[in-house]
Amino acid sequence: MPSRRILGIGELGMRLAATFVGVALAAVLAMVIAANTIITTDVGDLVKDQQGDLTTAAAIAAGAAYEHVGWQRADLSPVSDFISGEGAATRVCGASGRVIFTSPAFGAYRGQPQFTSPISVHGRPVGRITVRFSSGSFGNSINLFEMQRVRAILIALVIAAAIALGASIVMARVITGPLDATLAVIRARASGYRRARIRPVRGVGVLRELQEGLNAAADRLDRLERLRSDLVADVAHELRTPIAIVQAGHEAMLDGLTEPTAENLSSLRDEVLRLSRMVEDLQRLSAAESAVLQLKLVPEDLAVIADDAASRMADRFDVAGLRLERRLTQAHVMCDRDRMREVITNLLTNALKFTPAEGSVLLEVGPCGQHEVRLRVTDTGVGIPPEELPRVAERFFRGEGSAAMATGSGIGLTIVTELVQAHGGELTITSEQHKGTKVTITLPLTHPGHPDDRRPHSRTVIMHA
Numbered sequence: 001m002p003s004r005r006i007l008g009i010g011e012l013g014m015r016l017a018a019t020f021v022g023v024a025l026a027a028v029l030a031m032v033i034a035a036n037t038i039i040t041t042d043v044g045d046l047v048k049d050q051q052g053d054l055t056t057a058a059a060i061a062a063g064a065a066y067e068h069v070g071w072q073r074a075d076l077s078p079v080s081d082f083i084s085g086e087g088a089a090t091r092v093c094g095a096s097g098r099v100i101f102t103s104p105a106f107g108a109y110r111g112q113p114q115f116t117s118p119i120s121v122h123g124r125p126v127g128r129i130t131v132r133f134s135s136g137s138f139g140n141s142i143n144l145f146e147m148q149r150v151r152a153i154l155i156a157l158v159i160a161a162a163i164a165l166g167a168s169i170v171m172a173r174v175i176t177g178p179l180d181a182t183l184a185v186i187r188a189r190a191s192g193y194r195r196a197r198i199r200p201v202r203g204v205g206v207l208r209e210l211q212e213g214l215n216a217a218a219d220r221l222d223r224l225e226r227l228r229s230d231l232v233a234d235v236a237h238e239l240r241t242p243i244a245i246v247q248a249g250h251e252a253m254l255d256g257l258t259e260p261t262a263e264n265l266s267s268l269r270d271e272v273l274r275l276s277r278m279v280e281d282l283q284r285l286s287a288a289e290s291a292v293l294q295l296k297l298v299p300e301d302l303a304v305i306a307d308d309a310a311s312r313m314a315d316r317f318d319v320a321g322l323r324l325e326r327r328l329t330q331a332h333v334m335c336d337r338d339r340m341r342e343v344i345t346n347l348l349t350n351a352l353k354f355t356p357a358e359g360s361v362l363l364e365v366g367p368c369g370q371h372e373v374r375l376r377v378t379d380t381g382v383g384i385p386p387e388e389l390p391r392v393a394e395r396f397f398r399g400e401g402s403a404a405m406a407t408g409s410g411i412g413l414t415i416v417t418e419l420v421q422a423h424g425g426e427l428t429i430t431s432e433q434h435k436g437t438k439v440t441i442t443l444p445l446t447h448p449g450h451p452d453d454r455r456p457h458s459r460t461v462i463m464h465a
Ligand SMILES: Nc1ncnc2c1ncn2[C@@H]1O[C@H](COP(=O)(O)OP(=O)(O)OP(=O)(O)O)[C@@H](O)[C@H]1O
Pocket: 281, 350, 351, 354, 379, 381, 382, 383, 384, 392, 393, 397, 398, 399, 400, 402, 407, 408, 409, 410, 411, 412, 413, 414, 437
């Protein structure tokens, strides 16, 4: 089921965004906790220092009040005023511990921070002063500081969350957009819509590769599926005629309409032979098609493979009275040796079949430009009529005059085309009736040991009249 989308991002994107925001908030909080620990300790120390200094100052003032007049007549009200002006209260005791003076609020500030300092006059201790600080004294500025700090933290959190959210939306679109598109195509294909493709391919790096890979796999699957269904249809069509002939021939004999003469029986046997040849060819075709799926591509010298294929057929050319000439130059390609030999054998077989005695066939291999290798089979045979040329690679297609010249099922060039395409090559056929045919294959050149160009790029087959 397709997921909900918010701000153009799907479920995965939302999760990513939530993770981004979570990570940003956690980072800010961690920073705040670290800063808090340091600042709180520093501010606490600062306040204690100031309270201690204030107490010392009050002790000096009390000492000044004591000087010359003693505690009985000392006027401690300026000290009390000064202390209460700072939001604190004081108590002054004489040297014997007797309480001389107590601020009215002193008792009320019990439990609050309190500092005591000795009172001395000319180095002689005359008493001590205790100052208690209310929470409203220095605490007030601390409270203010605390409030501002909390506000700063909240602002930092909001800014971090906003930046993380913005960044995550952008990132989520970049990452999840292509993934969502990929998923949509997979779902569409799963529900039977075979033409679904990712268009346009977006995203970077591995995401792009994923999309291109999926499109390529879809193309490949569709091609195979088409081949399979075409094959079934073609096979049914091809088998129908010989089966009908054999059936009708037998029925005619059973009904007494024809005699089971040697001639009649042999014509029926020819049809059966044709059927069995067709089944063999179908096996060849199916083997070639499955070979396309499992090619063993290794660097090979195409000239060596071509030479091998030609040598194996040399006798047949001799028997047919044909000259087979080879012009082979070293040319390295990535290919499956057995399959490439099959391609060359098919082309040489066609040249052999469709070239009358006394004719000649030329097999050429060599580099062509800087990036390609060319293999060409040229014959001086009957040629292909222009109207047949575009169809020669179709499965089971045989030219009008072909049956008269040689046996065959019309699958040789189908196999050749499949294999050449699977090697990333291109096939071109040119032909002139009564003069001859030229079949050219070009394959990407490779340098042995070079890791580049190992993946063949499939290209379409082009036919020229
Ligand atoms: N060198 C050629 N000269 C003339 N015609 C050709 C040549 N090669 C192919 N053709 C034509 O193309 C048709 C298809 O060729 P293809 O190789 O697919 O089938 P085939 O040779 O008839 O049978 P098969 O290869 O299955 O034994 C041939 O029947 C023939 O009409």
